[in-house]
Amino acid sequence: xxxGLLGLAGKVSAPSxxxxxxxxxxAAVAYSAARRLSSSYTGxxxxxxRSSDNTxxxxxxxxSNVLDESALTTFVGANNGFVVKWYDQSGNSNHxxxxxxxxxxxxxxxxxxxxxxxxxxxxxxxxxxxxxxxFDLTSLVTTANYTAFVAQKRTSGSTSSQWxxxxxxxxxxxxxxxxLYNTTGTxxxxxxxSSTQITSTNSTTNYILLTSRWGSTQNIYIxxxxxxxxxxxxxxxxxxxDVIGRRGPTEFSGVTNTEIILxxxxxxxxxxxxxxxINTFYSIY
Numbered sequence: 001x002x003x004g005l006l007g008l009a010g011k012v013s014a015p016s017x018x019x020x021x022x023x024x025x026x027a028a029v030a031y032s033a034a035r036r037l038s039s040s041y042t043g044x045x046x047x048x049x050r051s052s053d054n055t056x057x058x059x060x061x062x063x064s065n066v067l068d069e070s071a072l073t074t075f076v077g078a079n080n081g082f083v084v085k086w087y088d089q090s091g092n093s094n095h096x097x098x099x100x101x102x103x104x105x106x107x108x109x110x111x112x113x114x115x116x117x118x119x120x121x122x123x124x125x126x127x128x129x130x131x132x133x134x135f136d137l138t139s140l141v142t143t144a145n146y147t148a149f150v151a152q153k154r155t156s157g158s159t160s161s162q163w164x165x166x167x168x169x170x171x172x173x174x175x176x177x178x179x180l181y182n183t184t185g186t187x188x189x190x191x192x193x194s195s196t197q198i199t200s201t202n203s204t205t206n207y208i209l210l211t212s213r214w215g216s217t218q219n220i221y222i223x224x225x226x227x228x229x230x231x232x233x234x235x236x237x238x239x240x241x242d243v244i245g246r247r248g249p250t251e252f253s254g255v256t257n258t259e260i261i262l263x264x265x266x267x268x269x270x271x272x273x274x275x276x277x278i279n280t281f282y283s284i285y
Contacts, residue, residue: 081108
């Protein structure tokens with residue numbers, strides 16, 4: 001696996017590479033289970049625990065700047081592999097972490113890397129079990145305006161749950177959240193005002209999702225197609241994002257997820273470019 005310009009002993013410099021974050025700069029956090037996102041990022045993509053003996057190891061990218069699946073399966077063997085840390089490639093070191101074994105999303109099952117139907121060429125993904133899997137962010141992403149791009153699929157769950165959220169929300173009645181599911185399993189985006197929640201039409205298709213909020217306007221896109229634009233008063237007292245995969249102590253998300261890129265700004269002008277980059281790699285729509 002490569003860890004920068006110089007890899008393991010005897011490796012030469014990696015080929016020239018331009019990632020999505022080189023073209024669309026300024027991400028607050030950026031996680032990918034499948035690929036390197038920035039030429040300036042030279043670390044691992046994920047840290048994995050194997051079930052056989054609970055040993056942990058960082059797994060990086062290979063010479064093609066994608067997850068080094070060979071290193072991953074060699075390390076895990078015929079066992080299961082769970083993600084302890086999802087490294088932030090934005091340069092802000094705001095990693096998504098889970099130190100409790102029972103709460104760690106899964107990346108390898110019985111020696112086979114988890115993949116999701118609908119992602120091209122069997123791209124790897126993390127599986128969240130709808131029971132207790134989630135990540136805490138190292139620090140709160142404080143923002144009033146944001147744009148979130150997420151490549152994922154809902155796989156199970158009967159309760160309402162948030163995907164990118166804030167664990168606590170002060171004295172308000174609604175936590176700060178970017179992406180939610182309702183109780184019927186339909187994928188929808190929170191607009192922070194209960195009267196302006198925006199619902200998608202399909203809960204099983206892989207999506208590229210954009211949610212953008214600035215001021216009193218909310219814009220929701222699925223697969224680079226607008227669902228609607230809404231205006232309303234923000235009823236949340238939250239201030240940002242610090243958790244992935246859960247809402248409160250009992251509501252968790254049953255999803256497979258491969259990539260999250262979140263900007264603390266309005267990126268609507270780059271909507272098509274960012275969506276196309278993600279779709280070119282994953283062939284989601």
